[in-house]
Amino acid sequence: MCGIVAYVGKKNCQNLLIEGIKRLEYRGYDSAGLATIHNGKIRIVRAVGRVANLEDKLESMGGLPGTVGLVHTRWATHGGVTEFNAHPHADDKVGIAVVHNGIIENYATIKTLLEEKGHKFSSQTDTEVLAMLIGELYEGDLESAVQAALREVTGAYAIAVICEKEPGVLVVARKGSPLMVGVGNGEYIVASDGAAIISHTSQAMMLDDYNVVKITADGFRTSTIHNVPVTHKVQQLELELDEIELGSFQHYMRKEIFEQPKALRNTFRGRFNAEEGKVILGGLADHAKELVKAKRIALLGQGTALHAAMIGRYLFEDLAKIPATSEFASEFRYRNPIIEENTVAIAVSQSGETADTLAALHEAKDRGALALGVINVVGSTMARETDAGVYLRVGPEIGVASTKAFVGQVAVLTMIAMWFGRRRFMGANDTGSLLHQLNQIPDKIEKILGYDDLVKKVTERYIERENWLFLGRGYNYPTAMEGALKLKEISYIHAEGMPAAEMKHGPIALINEGMPAVFIANQGKQYEKVMSNIQEVRARGGHVIAVATEGDTAIKRYAEDVLYIPDVPECLSPLLAVVPLQMMAYHAAVLRGHDVDKPRNLAKSVTVE
Numbered sequence: 001m002c003g004i005v006a007y008v009g010k011k012n013c014q015n016l017l018i019e020g021i022k023r024l025e026y027r028g029y030d031s032a033g034l035a036t037i038h039n040g041k042i043r044i045v046r047a048v049g050r051v052a053n054l055e056d057k058l059e060s061m062g063g064l065p066g067t068v069g070l071v072h073t074r075w076a077t078h079g080g081v082t083e084f085n086a087h088p089h090a091d092d093k094v095g096i097a098v099v100h101n102g103i104i105e106n107y108a109t110i111k112t113l114l115e116e117k118g119h120k121f122s123s124q125t126d127t128e129v130l131a132m133l134i135g136e137l138y139e140g141d142l143e144s145a146v147q148a149a150l151r152e153v154t155g156a157y158a159i160a161v162i163c164e165k166e167p168g169v170l171v172v173a174r175k176g177s178p179l180m181v182g183v184g185n186g187e188y189i190v191a192s193d194g195a196a197i198i199s200h201t202s203q204a205m206m207l208d209d210y211n212v213v214k215i216t217a218d219g220f221r222t223s224t225i226h227n228v229p230v231t232h233k234v235q236q237l238e239l240e241l242d243e244i245e246l247g248s249f250q251h252y253m254r255k256e257i258f259e260q261p262k263a264l265r266n267t268f269r270g271r272f273n274a275e276e277g278k279v280i281l282g283g284l285a286d287h288a289k290e291l292v293k294a295k296r297i298a299l300l301g302q303g304t305a306l307h308a309a310m311i312g313r314y315l316f317e318d319l320a321k322i323p324a325t326s327e328f329a330s331e332f333r334y335r336n337p338i339i340e341e342n343t344v345a346i347a348v349s350q351s352g353e354t355a356d357t358l359a360a361l362h363e364a365k366d367r368g369a370l371a372l373g374v375i376n377v378v379g380s381t382m383a384r385e386t387d388a389g390v391y392l393r394v395g396p397e398i399g400v401a402s403t404k405a406f407v408g409q410v411a412v413l414t415m416i417a418m419w420f421g422r423r424r425f426m427g428a429n430d431t432g433s434l435l436h437q438l439n440q441i442p443d444k445i446e447k448i449l450g451y452d453d454l455v456k457k458v459t460e461r462y463i464e465r466e467n468w469l470f471l472g473r474g475y476n477y478p479t480a481m482e483g484a485l486k487l488k489e490i491s492y493i494h495a496e497g498m499p500a501a502e503m504k505h506g507p508i509a510l511i512n513e514g515m516p517a518v519f520i521a522n523q524g525k526q527y528e529k530v531m532s533n534i535q536e537v538r539a540r541g542g543h544v545i546a547v548a549t550e551g552d553t554a555i556k557r558y559a560e561d562v563l564y565i566p567d568v569p570e571c572l573s574p575l576l577a578v579v580p581l582q583m584m585a586y587h588a589a590v591l592r593g594h595d596v597d598k599p600r601n602l603a604k605s606v607t608v609e
């Protein structure tokens, strides 16, 4: 939520800043703004909408020269989507400009105090309050003023600040929102994500909470908000440029759907010992002794990650025979959860930055749980704050709609459940044959991807319908939820996902002539029951689109459309069943003319509670 790029060095930075912020547009795209210092003056240009609008504006005015600058793309929290509310925000006293990602929770109190001192505000944002506060506390040293201001605020922030009185200085800081400093040759590029840095340097320094860095073209100094010096290692960014480029694909979402076989092969690489039926998870090794004593697993996540966590619950109970729960991290956090001895909390997250999940993780740790992470972004806040964990290794996910991260999360949770199972009661043969099946999932996904034209045709048939149902049972009840989420978030079609059995307890009233009902009807324990639910929908005029197991020709009698997936053990079926649902959502959004990768009102990573 909100992207930041800032530069200090020896070259004019406008183009570099624009190129960088375009790579971070997935973080928010309500408005954008850029500021540089030139001849001792800060100039700010802002525009509502995408970065392209800002670029047009800059071009029409001849651009902003300057070797120190910052740029921002916004996902609105405080105040509507207007140019006044777009960042950078300036103070009214010293000549300071600030970009910010996060939320200053006590901004209203500070604003009142500043108004009493005569400051006049032109936006409704918390960020302008921070800019004014830094200006108010400025006594000739920007770094000290930023430290002093941050000692006054509560909430989350990643900020970059420049000041007319110190034209070669950039000060950045973080607490709760990601920020890193790319270290180049005589230049520094600060960004919310390595994607904005990697084309310039692969060396970067990850900031910790409460770090403040003063940067000039000649070097940097890191301290805390209390001015205690901090030493940081500059490290190699684990990112390749081609991973973040669109290549021949029209959208990141499509690229990421089609990348799933490759992504999963990467997830599995080096982690299977098929002969001994063992899963090798280095990230759990240090805590193996505590983990095997686990009596309860609490899986936490939001959105797509929660759906993966819900599947995780089934996996832990089936494969490891450990009681497990899965729930919205946001609800867990505030409901006084009971954490018994030997509870393992697992935070599931692509970004590792989701505020709700992070807060739940803190809560679980405070109550004595051992915290594991199932996370994609290496070095993210959650990755650093968990005791142990397993990375997804699916590569950067840029499309706002999560796809390859979902299959990565489910695959990693399967491996963790097997890791536990093998140490409890599963024999080498049980795990060995499941590992063999798991290893074949990438090839099977490739086969499903080959049906893309068919999925598109089926989607076209229902594209005018405004209400859809997604229904499944057991392992594929969460898959149905995920199918519905994918459809609604990018095509803006109303869709509900639920256990197929739940439909007759109320939602069945929604079914009318021609309403599409997508059933995950693969062969499994509850196949017959799903068939009955299909009949119930058809009896009321609904049209059934079935995701079924290859070879099930009988289902054609009951479903208007059938999308086949290869046969796999039931516990692995969500990894396949979700793929046609992702493809349907993608085609629906394209057919309806929506911006697939930047759906309205959304941002890739939600760093506010």
Ligand code: M6R
Binding pocket: 302, 303, 304, 305, 306, 348, 349, 350, 351, 352, 353, 354, 357, 400, 401, 402, 403, 485, 486, 489, 604, 605, 606
């Ligand atoms: O980064 P996270 O996995 O923690 O994000 C959680 C949700 O915000 C995320 O999965 C969201 O639901 C997706 N955009 C859905 O496609």
